[in-house]
Amino acid sequence: MNCSTSTSAVPRNARFQGRLAWQLLLLLFIGAMACELIADDSPGVQLEEVVLKALRPIASNVQTDRETGLVRFVRLSKPVVENAHLELVGQFSAIRYLAVVTPHVTDEGFQHLAGLSSLEVLFLSGSGLTDETLAVIGKLPKLRRLYLDRTTVTDAGLKHLSELPLKTLSLNETKVTSAAASSIGALASLEELSLQGTRLDDKALSSLASLEQLQLLELDRTAVTGSTLRQLKSLKQLRQLSLRECKLSADGVAALAELSPASVVLWNTQMPVDALATLRAAQPNVHYAVSDKPNAWRRFLAGEPLASPLAPTAEAEAGASRAPAGIASTIELSIARRLEDSAAAVSPDFQRHVLPMLGRLGCNGRSCHGSFQGRGGFRLSMFGYD
Helix, strand or coil, X not given: CCCCCCCCCCCCCHHHHHHHHHHHHHHHHHHHHHHHHHHCCCCHHHHHHHHHXXXXXXXXXXXXXXXXCCEEEEEECCCCCCHHHHHXXXXXXXXXXEEECCCCXXXXXXXXXXXXXXXXXXXXXXXXXXXXXXHHHCCCCCCCEXXXXXXXXXXXXXXXXXXXXXXXXECCCCCCEHHHHHXXXXXXXXXXXXXXXXXXXXXHHHHHCCCCCCCEEECCCCCCCCCCHHHHHHCCXXXXXXXXXXXXXXXXXXXXXXXXXXXXXXXXXXXXXXXXXXXXXXXXXXXXXXXXXXXXXXXXXXXCCCCCCCCCCHHHHXXXXXXXXXXXXXXXXXXXXXXXXXXXXXXXXXXXXHHXXXXXXXXXXXXXXXXXCCECCECEECCEXX
């Protein structure tokens, strides 16, 4: 480890100067402690403990291995997280899971991921990375799951990932086009691929057809019409195909009738009723999800009141009558104000919304089922608790 401290990466924006001052002091302290530990041949866990103390105030969640004491799980989603903090993360040699969910971290910070050879899950959705960071990610030998939603990655950058043993790749809401399909098709171990809201069209399917291990394929809100869906017949492991809001053509419906995944999602495709009947007759064992109704979250955001399936009990009604006046209106006003103040459409996000809430409730720690290593038969996944 280099025990010298450089200030060459000073942010240009003046509003970061105050924050930078304490960061530099922090790095000086860590550098001095690290040099002392290394000189004394202290175990790596002691060095990580020093770094961990500096990182905890800005980390959303940090977990260590029960046996070794080394850091295995780090999630950074607070607005104060910046490039300098990724240098601290780079000291965790045994880390397996890293989530950086903030736009303030850019390629400069992600260069510190280069030495994290044990990393298996990397969640960088909504961060400030570009193709430059993909060159670093492409050299992480154990990476299995990669999430790059809402970033500025391009077709050219995805070529850097060709040697990774990825099982999950998520590129939702990026500018990726069908030109990237050949790079994606080279990831032979892929089991889950999400391309929602990208610029893919029917030309991409021929390359994706080479992903023989694929179980989940999400093409929602793309320009896919379905005319080349027949090429996916080679995907014998495919369990779910999602085509939400795709404008399926008549040829697309006919091609879809030749596929037999367990489930096909066709929400908001404006598919005629007779076309759906044709699909169900051709593939009676396939579940076709065709509801055009928005999900409960969207209905709630649109102003629909939450309804309970059960009538309130007498005790509940009595308790409500004793509640302080105005409490219900206060809650409704608070929710309404949050939605009004939102500059953009609110979309639920597991990393940014669910995990922080679980952390505040105490349900995301080692003593609960949110433990990274699992507890009581539960295990934390990127999609929730399974």
